[in-house]
Amino acid sequence: MTLITPPFPTNRLRRMRRSAGLRDLAQEHRLSVKDLIWPIFITDVPGADVEISSMPGVVRRTMKGAIEAAELAAKLGIPAICLFPYTDPAVKTETCEQAWAEGNFTNKVIAAMKAAVPDVAIMTDIALDPYNANGHDGLVRDGIILNDETVEALVKMALAQAEAGADILGPSDMMDGRIGALREAMEAAGHKDIAILSYAAKYASAFYGPFRDAVGASGALKGDKKTYQMNPGNSDEALRNVARDIAEGADMVMVKPGMPYLDIVRRVKDEFQMPTYAYQVSGEYAMLMAAIRNGWLDHDKAMLESLLAFRRAGCDGVLTYFAPKAAELIGA
Ligand SMILES: NCc1[nH]cc(CCC(=O)O)c1CC(=O)O
Numbered sequence: 001m002t003l004i005t006p007p008f009p010t011n012r013l014r015r016m017r018r019s020a021g022l023r024d025l026a027q028e029h030r031l032s033v034k035d036l037i038w039p040i041f042i043t044d045v046p047g048a049d050v051e052i053s054s055m056p057g058v059v060r061r062t063m064k065g066a067i068e069a070a071e072l073a074a075k076l077g078i079p080a081i082c083l084f085p086y087t088d089p090a091v092k093t094e095t096c097e098q099a100w101a102e103g104n105f106t107n108k109v110i111a112a113m114k115a116a117v118p119d120v121a122i123m124t125d126i127a128l129d130p131y132n133a134n135g136h137d138g139l140v141r142d143g144i145i146l147n148d149e150t151v152e153a154l155v156k157m158a159l160a161q162a163e164a165g166a167d168i169l170g171p172s173d174m175m176d177g178r179i180g181a182l183r184e185a186m187e188a189a190g191h192k193d194i195a196i197l198s199y200a201a202k203y204a205s206a207f208y209g210p211f212r213d214a215v216g217a218s219g220a221l222k223g224d225k226k227t228y229q230m231n232p233g234n235s236d237e238a239l240r241n242v243a244r245d246i247a248e249g250a251d252m253v254m255v256k257p258g259m260p261y262l263d264i265v266r267r268v269k270d271e272f273q274m275p276t277y278a279y280q281v282s283g284e285y286a287m288l289m290a291a292i293r294n295g296w297l298d299h300d301k302a303m304l305e306s307l308l309a310f311r312r313a314g315c316d317g318v319l320t321y322f323a324p325k326a327a328e329l330i331g332a
Contacts, residue, residue: 029311031304033077033330037123037277038323041214042066043086044105054210055282056289058321060086066109070117076327080121082170082319083109085130086216092133094140099131100156107164114165123168123197124161126154126182135212135221137173138228145227151178155185162191168252172199174228183249197277198250201238201264204229207257207283214282238264239271246274254319257281259306262313269314278310279319300329 005011016026041060043049049062061069066083073081085106091098098104110122127137128150134140138150150173158169169186171178179198186194204226212218230237242253253272255264256279269276288306291297303322310318320326 029308031308031311031326031330033327034079035311035315035317036078036307036323036327037080037082037317037319038069038073038078039082039084039279039319039321040066040069041084041086042105042109045086045088048086048216052210052214054213054286055321056293057325058214058285060214063105063109063112066113067116070113070120072324073120074117076324078120078323078327080123080168081113082123082125082168084125084211084215086214087130089216089220092131092220094133096128096131096139096153099128099153100160102160102163104160107160110161110164110166121167122165123170124158124166126158126161126169126171126178127173128153128157129217129221130215132217133220135217135219136223137225138175143223147175147177150175151181154178155181158182159185159189159191162186162189162194166194168195168197170197170199170254172202172256174199174202174225174230177248179245179250180248195251196249197252197254198242198245199256199279200242200245200250200253201261201268202229202254202256203232203261205232205257205260205281205283207260207281207287209283210286211282232260235264235267239267242268242272242274246272251275252277252316254279257284258310258318258320259284262309265310265313265315275316276314277317277319278313278315280306280310280322282321285321299325304329 016022043060049060051059083106113122129135129137136145138145182196245253252275254277255261258278258280265278288302292299303326307318307326
């Protein structure tokens with residue numbers, strides 16, 4: 001492609017910035033309510049349904065609060081909600097059975113939300129950390145995160161979520177081979193139309209700290225997640241992960257975290273032209289809110305600019321804790 005740029009003054013790039021109308025006409029990318037996925041935290045632990053101190057404005061929700069979130073999403077036009085449970089430390093084990101218990105709180109919430117507000121898509125989290133005594137996404141033996149045994153557990157977890165009525169499975173665990181195993185299990189169980197949004201390029205990031213507070217995994221986590229999540233120094237490797245997950249049956253792919261990894265989003269979108277998402281993670285939310293609370297940034301402007309950047313980078317949608325606030329501002 002050849003860029004034709006006549007010299008000044010024939011070419012005055014400011015002409016198209018002169019008025020709001022012209023700027024609107026020339027705008028290449030827009031953020032719509034339809035691009036938002038809203039992650040919420042849920043809990044049935046008495047007294048845990050409070051604001052998360054490192055995520056101002058974000059609360060853990062009870063069953064009632066989760067249904068209210070679904071109703072709000074429907075009213076605002078937000079297409080999907082993603083659920084993350086805070087679990088009682090007393091139910092966490094090394095074997096994580098609660099993760100695939102049919103009657104676990106997440107599965108009850110999925111069923112209740114689908115019954116109350118069928119049109120809002122429910123995305124789940126597939127990873128063992130909320131149920132794991134050691135805080136890891138996978139089963140651990142002698143300090144090693146077990147890949148294949150974890151995949152078997154994740155399949156059981158996903159089947160219970162699918163039975164409860166989940167629309168989108170969100171494997172966030174970064175084990176190898178889990179997308180293929182999940183896809184095969186869904187076909188075999190008759191859940192042929194359940195979508196998989198793979199956390200395909202998920203990095204071992206320092207920006208997940210507030211999330212681990214929210215789901216109660218911070219205290220439990222021993223060590224770090226570097227043997228399964230990606231090295232922040234890598235970019236080609238993200239393409240290999242995404243290619244593999246598409247080949248195994250992912251319908252959508254995700255890059256995570258978001259703002260510090262928009263270069264990865266652009267490469268993934270250009271390379272694969274798949275429905276592509278990024279997660280503006282808890283630490284990004286916390287960082288913006290901290291500056292906003294200090295009066296150093298304007299809430300609405302900083303929030304909307306940060307979200308528009310995801311669209312410009314190539315995202316079809318973005319998971320963000322700002323979803324309801326952004327939706328209120330943009331309008332349906
Ligand atoms: N399965 C873990 C999981 N799922 C989503 C997030 C992070 C989301 C956020 O920070 O907002 C994490 C944290 C982690 O990998 O430790």
